Structure formats: C-alpha cells, structure tokens
Amino acid sequence: MGQLIKVCKALTIAGSDSGGGAGIQADLKTFQEFGVYGMSVITAVTAQNTTGVQGVYPVPLEGLEQQLESIGNDLTPDALKTGMLFSGEYIERIAFYIKKFSWKNIVVDPVMIAKGGAELLGVEALEAMQKHMLPLAKVVTPNIPEAEALTGIKIDTAESKVEAARVLFDQGAEYVVIKGGHMDEEGIVTDFIYDGEGILELTDKRVDTKNTHGTGCTFSAALTAELAYGKTVESAIEQAKKYIQTAIEHGIDVGSGHGPVNHFAFRRIGHE
Numbered sequence: 001m002g003q004l005i006k007v008c009k010a011l012t013i014a015g016s017d018s019g020g021g022a023g024i025q026a027d028l029k030t031f032q033e034f035g036v037y038g039m040s041v042i043t044a045v046t047a048q049n050t051t052g053v054q055g056v057y058p059v060p061l062e063g064l065e066q067q068l069e070s071i072g073n074d075l076t077p078d079a080l081k082t083g084m085l086f087s088g089e090y091i092e093r094i095a096f097y098i099k100k101f102s103w104k105n106i107v108v109d110p111v112m113i114a115k116g117g118a119e120l121l122g123v124e125a126l127e128a129m130q131k132h133m134l135p136l137a138k139v140v141t142p143n144i145p146e147a148e149a150l151t152g153i154k155i156d157t158a159e160s161k162v163e164a165a166r167v168l169f170d171q172g173a174e175y176v177v178i179k180g181g182h183m184d185e186e187g188i189v190t191d192f193i194y195d196g197e198g199i200l201e202l203t204d205k206r207v208d209t210k211n212t213h214g215t216g217c218t219f220s221a222a223l224t225a226e227l228a229y230g231k232t233v234e235s236a237i238e239q240a241k242k243y244i245q246t247a248i249e250h251g252i253d254v255g256s257g258h259g260p261v262n263h264f265a266f267r268r269i270g271h272e
C-alpha cells in the first residue's frame with residue numbers, strides 16, 4: 001500500500017454560487033490552488049450567475065447541522081472560514097458546532113449583500129453575527145458596507161475606519177481586516193488591518209475591471225488556507241492579498257455580467 005501524504009485541511013461554511021465565482025465554489029477552488037484539502041458545509045443554494053442572484057434556497061436547518069456533525073465526527077479542519085450564513089438562527093447553530101468541536105483558526109467573512117444588491121443575510125442576523133460569530137473570529141474580513149452595518153459607523157475618513165476597526169475588535173475578533181474594494185481611492189486599493197494595538201495597511205494598484213465577483217470570498221479563502229498551514233495572521237493576509245491581486249489582474253472571460261476572478265492565475269493563465 002502506498003504511503004499516505006499528510007495534508008492541511010480547510011473548511012468553508014457558506015452558500016453555493018451556481019455560477020462558480022463566489023461562495024463555496026470560490027472557496028474550494030482557492031483551497032485547491034493553495035494545496036489545502038477543502039471541505040464544505042453549505043448553508044444555502046443560490047441560483048446565480050455573473051448577472052446577479054436569481055434565487056436563494058436555504059438548506060433545511062437539520063441538513064446544516066448534519067453536515068457540521070459529519071465534519072466534526074471525522075475530520076478536524078486546521079482552519080475554517082464562514083461566508084454567506086443566511087440567518088440569525090443558522091449563525092447561532094454554526095457557532096454552537098464550532099465550539100462543540102473546538103475548531104480554531106476561524107476567518108469570518110460577514111457576507112451580507114451580493115455585488116448586484118441581492119440580500120444574502122437578513123438584517124435581523126446582524127446581532128447574531130456580533131454576538132455569536134465575532135467572538136470566535138481569529139480574523140474578521142468585512143468590506144466597507146459590512147463594517148458600517150456591523151458597527152453603525154459611516155466609514156468615509158481614515159479616522160472613521162480606525163474607529164470601526166476598534167468596535168469590531170471590541171466585539172471579539174482578534175484581527176480586523178477592512179477591505180478597500182468599495183472605497184473610492186484613485187488608482188489604488190488599500191486593505192486596513194487592526195489587531196487591537198497596531199495598524200497595518202496593504203496597498204496595491206486598483207485594477208480597472210468589472211470582473212470582481214467573488215473577490216471577498218477568494219481573499220478570505222486564501223487567508224484561511226494559509227492559516228491552515230500554520231502561518232501567522234500577518235503573513236497569511238499578505239499572501240491572500242497577493243493572490244487576489246493576481247487573480248483580478250489576470251481576469252477571465254466568463255459570462256456577460258460581473259465576471260469571476262481567475263482562481264488559477266498563480267498557475268496557468270487562460271489557454272490558446
């Protein structure tokens with residue numbers, strides 16, 4: 001019998017995007033690119049493509065819990081990320097299982113609204129996110145509108161960004177990454193990192209493209225993969241930023257709307 005290879009394992013708890021650009025699909029593609037064994041717990045199935053979200057179908061609560069049990073009873077993720085969690089009730093149950101199985105290295109991507117405007121998490125779930133998920137988070141990775149919704153702070157200045165990061169830290173996340181994709185900065189995009197003491201800003205050139213569907217999912221999945229390898233949070237964030245930059249720069253021609261990023265850009269770009 002051949003010798004089995006030890007691998008790092010990462011879990012995503014998120015929604016399915018039938019179009020393959022965001023959600024579970026983006027996460028698993030990214031895990032694969034990083035050489036990490038990917039697992040998934042699906043909260044909801046979305047009928048979605050590059051033009052928008054056509055439907056949202058939650059997995060029955062029992063099915064959600066059974067997936068979490070199945071993973072926990074056999075497979076221990078070295079790191080996990082959450083994406084679209086659908087509702088406050090689902091968030092509460094997911095937090096319960098994360099604690100039950102003592103899972104660590106948790107990246108909370110507080111997905112709320114799709115780029116096209118579709119609601120992926122009810123507003124009633126904000127409190128559950130604050131109360132149950134943020135205290136479990138090694139890293140929370142909101143975009144600007146999500147950080148505003150979770151803190152009630154309008155982010156339009158450098159000071160308000162720091163203030164919002166402090167509030168998210170106080171809500172329990174060890175590291176806060178406020179992503180800059182939605183910020184109107186000329187030619188650049190800056191992600192802002194806060195760990196309760198210091199601030200780090202990662203800036204790169206803004207790619208002029210409409211194909212940014214799934215950027216947040218892909219970034220947080222790359223970060224989770226790096227944490228699964230046991231990397232420090234700072235180094236994992238830097239690596240994730242490099243990966244998403246490359247994936248956006250080498251965009252692919254898929255669909256007629258807001259296309260996905262190129263998950264395999266590190267490896268092979270397109271074909272003849």
Ligand SMILES: Nc1ncnc2c1ncn2[C@@H]1O[C@H](COP(=O)(O)OP(=O)(O)OP(=O)(O)O)[C@@H](O)[C@H]1O
Nearest residue numbers: 143179180181182189206207213214215216217219
């Ligand atoms: N046009 C761009 N050029 C370069 N980097 C970008 C661009 N847009 C976003 N990014 C980067 O992509 C990552 C995700 O940021 P963004 O603010 O878009 O998250 P998001 O809104 O949660 O994404 P999504 O909802 O599409 O999954 C960040 O690291 C950000 O800096």
Ligand SMILES: Cc1ncc(COP(=O)(O)O)c(N)n1
Nearest residue numbers: 015016022023114115213214
């Ligand atoms: C299942 C699922 N999860 C997350 C997103 C967010 O990605 P985006 O904001 O790029 O639409 C999405 N559209 N669908």
